[in-house]
Amino acid sequence: MKPVGVELVVMTVLEGALEALLVRRSGNQWSLPAGTPAPEVPLQEAAAAVLARQTGITGIGLEQLYSFDRDGARRVAVAYLALIDAGRHALEPGSEVVEVRWFPLDDLPALPAEHAEALEYGRGRLRAKTAYAPVAVQVLPETFTLGDLQAVYEAVLGARLDTRNFRRDVLGAGVVEEAGMERRSGPGRPARLYRSVPGEEFAVVARERRIAGRVRPPG
Template identity: 40%
Template sequence: MPYTYEYPRPSVTVDAAVFGFDGAELQILLIERALEPFAGSWAIPGGFVDMNESVEAAALRELQEETGISRVFLEQLYTFGEVLRDPRGRVISVAYYALVKPSEHPTSAASDARQARWFPVSALPPLAFDHEKIVAVALARLRGKVRYEPVGFELLPPKFTLSELQALYEAILGTALDKRNFRKKILGMGLLIALSERRQGGQHRPAQLFRFDQKAYKQLRKNGFNFEL
């Protein structure tokens, strides 16, 4: 047996890059670390995996503990396994990325986080550990994902206008999109249900509200439908 309980073994953590959208810019949720190493530094939320929980469950638990977020879209990103990535010793990190709706914004910061705050991805502070690398990978993944799967809805409230949706896509992709073509393509997918309401309180002409059609999505996905941009 080449490997037994006597030998020192790598520890396993989870870390999550949490994305949000404020209507104009793509944001990432950071915590200010309360403990060493990197106490006082900003970092993405995360922590050690317990023995009796799956890795994904650990990611959800840490999110809850450190930021108060509970219901999110969460997907595994990549596992960072370099030997020297953590000064505490040999720590392998399974990274996730999460998309949260505005209504699920963090309400509390606790556990080993002093505070939790949103930062626009275009203006992040220096990050602890190799979290800058993790964030870069997460951003690349989100950009790739959004162009062939309708994940954007996870970042919007349940009811939204097409202009809001387009602004989100533009924020993620970093490019301007043509309004008419965008509407044509998105509506053509059959994933949106027009509500009988309009956006209230704007200074100008109110826009039609839509909601995402979860059922149609599952149906179409089963049939191998192509959701490309």
């Protein structure tokens, strides 16, 4: 009987860059939040529970990423993926861990090789998904500007997008609607606030109109 474990690839966007959530159980070894679910509890619930227990984060949408079965490992690790708004979730290390932190993907601490692999896999999935699903709204507060949204897309894709094309595509896709308010912050014209259209936040269906087209290298 080969047993199953869960691990969590949780990402956010901070200062225009993707960051991943890691925990430290003891010593200097960082890792993904991970645990071993009991047989009677559904796997996704178990994953959510592990996340809550170890990091304090609750109430987020998890998506199954991949089931890793590293050679030599005696157990299978089912990885779940989430993209969330760090600002809405305070980090509270649970009793099993001594520290919880966001790390920029390009400045990670030493990780078990399998966890680094899962992170990389998760980033690839996000990138792929970004082209056809409005995943980015998950990383933003309830209302946001199109500039915010574009910044998230750019962070996830690792590429710069054209503002006018981006707006045309996002608005054309019908996944956001105007909130009827403005936000002003320092100099510059106030930005209109939008919110995601109810029921469209987690839509995974391919859309007639892609939100982000073919990506070109930064520059």
